[in-house]
Amino acid sequence: xxxxxxxxxxxxxxxMVTALEKGLADKLEMISPDTSDxxxxxxxxxxxxxxxxxxxxxxxxxxxxxxxxxxxxxxSDSPSLFxxxxxxxxxxxxxxxxxxxxxxxxxxxxxxxxxxPENERSPSWDARLKIAVDKSLDQLEAQIDxxxxxxxxxxxxxxxxxxxxxxxxxxxxxxxGRPNLTAWYKEFSARPSMxxxxxx
Numbered sequence: 538x539x540x541x542x543x544x545x546x547x548x549x550x551x552x553m554v555t556a557l558e559k560g561l562a563d564k565l566e567m568i569s570p571d572t573s574d575x576x577x578x579x580x581x582x583x584x585x586x587x588x589x590x591x592x593x594x595x596x597x598x599x600x601x602x603x604x605x606x607x608x609x610x611x612x613s614d615s616p617s618l619f620x621x622x623x624x625x626x627x628x629x630x631x632x633x634x635x636x637x638x639x640x641x642x643x644x645x646x647x648x649x650x651x652x653x654p655e656n657e658r659s660p661s662w663d664a665r666l667k668i669a670v671d672k673s674l675d676q677l678e679a680q681i682d683x684x685x686x687x688x689x690x691x692x693x694x695x696x697x698x699x700x701x702x703x704x705x706x707x708x709x710x711x712x713x714g715r716p717n718l719t720a721w722y723k724e725f726s727a728r729p730s731m732x733x734x735x736x737x
Contacts, residue, residue: 540565540605541580542589545736547640547701548602549589554693555606557730559613565591575652603633606690618690632684632691639673640698642666647705670702670711678715685721688728696725704736 542549556562570579570588578586583600590600591608599605610618620626646666649658677695684692699722702711712719725731 538565538594539568539592540589541568541570541582541592543570543579544734545704546588547644547697547704548637550700550734550736551602551637551694551697552589552591552605552609553734554697554730555618555690556609557733558618558688558693558728559609559615561609561613603637603690606693610690618688618693620689628683629689629691632680633694635673635676636691636694636698639670640694640701642669642673643698643701643706646670667709673698674711674715674718678718681717681721685717692725696722696731700726700731700735 540552542552544550553562556565571581572579580586580588580590580600582592582598583590585600587600589602589605590598591605592598599608607619620629643666646663649663649666684695699711699718702709
């Protein structure tokens, strides 16, 4: 399977953490994105131009990180990271949506600040995205007891989101005022799958 991603992509990291947790990382052939013209997209095989994507051995192309993660989960015999009971699955997928949305807001902030021409940048939109990140962090702090003892796609997404904030926005110190989330992340980020995927 050909996996197109970047070590600095938080969405790609979520997939790689999943692959490592499922014992499938060695099945992925790593393909680097094409960054020659980011405004045309960095992944020619994906019509959206985005990473990550996974090309299966039969030629099928999967894209969007949650789709790839669920596929990898499904082809492994180890315990699933996606609950099957409907209420529990909805809870975990809502946690994933919260964490993934926070990651998307942070990623958009980073893109707007570094990739857009200076005259196209919007301080007001950046402030709106930061509000979304801060509110998401507060929500994670408030509901930590619901996921602190589990390893599933929701908790993985939350940990990867926090790792991305450390990577790109460490000066904003998301840990301040969030002791429970801080303690959980310290423990979760020590997992081998997280340590192996720390962006450089």
